[in-house]
Amino acid sequence: MSIPRNVPVILFGVGGVGRALVRQVLAARSRHASRLHLRLEFVALCDRTGAVVDVHGLSDDTRSALLAAKSAGTPLRQTPTGHSQPDPNIILEVAGRDGAIVIDCTASDDTCPALLMALGQGYGVVLANKRPLTGSWATYRQFMASPRLRYEATVGAGLPVIGTLRNLLDAGDQVTAIEGAFSGTLGYLCSQLQRGASYSAAVRAAHRLGYTEPDPRDDLGGMDVARKALILVRMLDWPLELTDITVETLYPAALSGLSVPQFLESIKVLDEPYAMRVQAAQAQGQALRYRAEVREGRCQVGMEPVPLDSPLGRLQGTDNLIAFHSARYAASPLVVQGPGAGVEVTAAAILADILALAALA
Ligand SMILES: NC(=O)c1ccc[n+]([C@@H]2O[C@H](COP(=O)([O-])OP(=O)(O)OC[C@H]3O[C@@H](n4cnc5c(N)ncnc54)[C@H](OP(=O)(O)O)[C@@H]3O)[C@@H](O)[C@H]2O)c1
Missing domain, CATH: 3.30.360.10 (Dihydrodipicolinate Reductase; domain 2)
Incomplete structure (x- = not known):
């Protein structure tokens, strides 16, 4: 059997939805390998004040520890592998690789520059965050210029609203x-x-x-x-x-x-x-x-x-x-x-968007 293709994933926002997404990716790993011949590999998790980055992919132990820490309210920068990282653009430069997919599970405007930079470099971007698409019309057009943007979870969470309209x-x-x-x-x-x-x-x-x-x-x-x-x-x-x-x-x-x-x-x-x-x-x-x-x-x-x-x-x-x-x-x-609404249905919609983007590569 062929070795699954690695798809690097960078996650902004490790709250309820972000954590559910990480769990769902791990739970579906063998299915992704056998049916889609790919392996989604988290290379960076980022919260409001910090990040954990490993360009080779965060190990299962590290990921589990980070999810447990975030569930307990510990910021990433205070975890053993974490560091302060206020600028998401730097995360992209460090962690981004060809075919990378950036996920926005924040509710912040601050991620917009990094998301646009990611799209400009040919990465995929998946949004649960509505703010990037609800700023100015000009910014919206910038996002829409890329064929590598998906945002099903922004309206109706896991319901197929965006896909139906499209x-x-x-x-x-x-x-x-x-x-x-x-x-x-x-x-x-x-x-x-x-x-x-x-x-x-x-x-x-x-x-x-x-x-x-x-x-x-x-x-x-x-x-x-x-x-x-x-x-x-x-x-x-x-x-x-x-x-x-x-x-x-x-x-x-x-x-x-x-x-x-x-x-x-x-x-x-x-x-x-x-x-x-x-x-x-x-x-x-x-x-x-x-x-x-x-x-x-x-x-x-x-x-x-x-x-x-x-x-x-x-x-x-x-x-x-x-x-x-x-x-x-x-x-x-x-x-x-x-x-x-609901973190599991929302994360599932994000995961479906990730897989659709991974299939484009
Ligand atoms: N929950 C739902 O059912 C649902 C349904 C559809 C869509 N959504 C959307 O999905 C997104 C996430 O929802 P949620 O319920 O998971 O929210 P949440 O639990 O409040 O988590 C938000 C996460 O974003 C992080 N964050 C905030 N600003 C950031 C920044 N500038 N850079 C990096 N990380 C940042 C927060 O960091 P800290 O942990 O450090 O605070 C937190 O980890 C929101 O946009 C929401 O509207 C949610």
């Missing part, structure tokens, strides 16, 4: 509108409101269950949904900026400066207004959903009443739903639905 467009279909619920957290909130929970109880429950970011305002602000919508809008070649999107924030600006505990305490004042919105929707046979809509060159994101018997109205809990309306899907949209 397939529609590549097959010459005309996508006229995209609508959906792109946030599991806000989906949970809407479902709880529909069941009669107060706004404050629903937000606190989502926070307690770990459905929200540590600061729930990061979800309630709607910007994460807006970034996902912007990625889809731009795939349609509409040159919108993030500031062009109308975004409804689900808390008043006056609560922005509070600590998280203060915020969670103060949102009782929102119970009545939201209860009234829920009642008004129910009186019309509708339910509130945090909905993104892309149509006629415009994009808006916010809480809206939708018919109970529509795909969005039937959506419950943390599932995401994305409906593509097109010339060929005119009578009824093409709908993708399922869990839109």
Whole structure:
């Protein structure tokens, strides 16, 4: 049997998704060798303040130790093989080799220069991080200039949203509108409101269950949904900026400066207004959903009443739903639905992107 081809992998971000990716690559190693004749070899892991680099590939023992350390909250620079490494460009120069693939599992803007440099040098790049594609239109175009960029996990986590849209467009279909619920957290909130929970109880429950970011305002602000919508809008070649999107924030600006505990305490004042919105929707046979809509060159994101018997109205809990309306899907949209978050499904989408890039080499 032939020796599997080594594919060097550089990982930025060793949080929940990054660690799940490392575990999945190891678990699938024998399958990759036997079916695809390749071996994904981590040559660098980088977090916010440090890195561990081995141009020959990190050993199994080193990788296990690093995952355990990161799970325990230890920065990479404080591990025995780690060092401070604030500049990702230097990581690329040290660790990058022909056919290398760079993965961005951060939520940072800081990785952009290194990612563009990697693409410029012919490396592959896989994004879970939405920020590189939701900066300026000019930067977005720079990323899109490379055929070695993949970003399925940026919208809908493991759901095939980007691939579905790309397939529609590549097959010459005309996508006229995209609508959906792109946030599991806000989906949970809407479902709880529909069941009669107060706004404050629903937000606190989502926070307690770990459905929200540590600061729930990061979800309630709607910007994460807006970034996902912007990625889809731009795939349609509409040159919108993030500031062009109308975004409804689900808390008043006056609560922005509070600590998280203060915020969670103060949102009782929102119970009545939201209860009234829920009642008004129910009186019309509708339910509130945090909905993104892309149509006629415009994009808006916010809480809206939708018919109970529509795909969005039937959506419950943390599932995401994305409906593509097109010339060929005119009578009824093409709908993708399922869990839109979770480290394992997200890492699996990244791994599929890595393998697609490795197959190009
Ligand atoms: N979790 C999900 O279900 C999901 C689903 C779809 C997409 N995503 C996206 O996937 C990405 C990762 O999510 P996550 O849940 O794994 O986040 P996370 O647990 O917060 O991990 C983020 C990681 O990025 C590192 N980091 C931050 N800035 C960095 C920089 N400038 N250079 C290198 N590393 C940096 C952090 O370093 P430290 O460890 O030093 O803080 C941390 O290791 C995010 O963009 C998220 O939006 C997540």
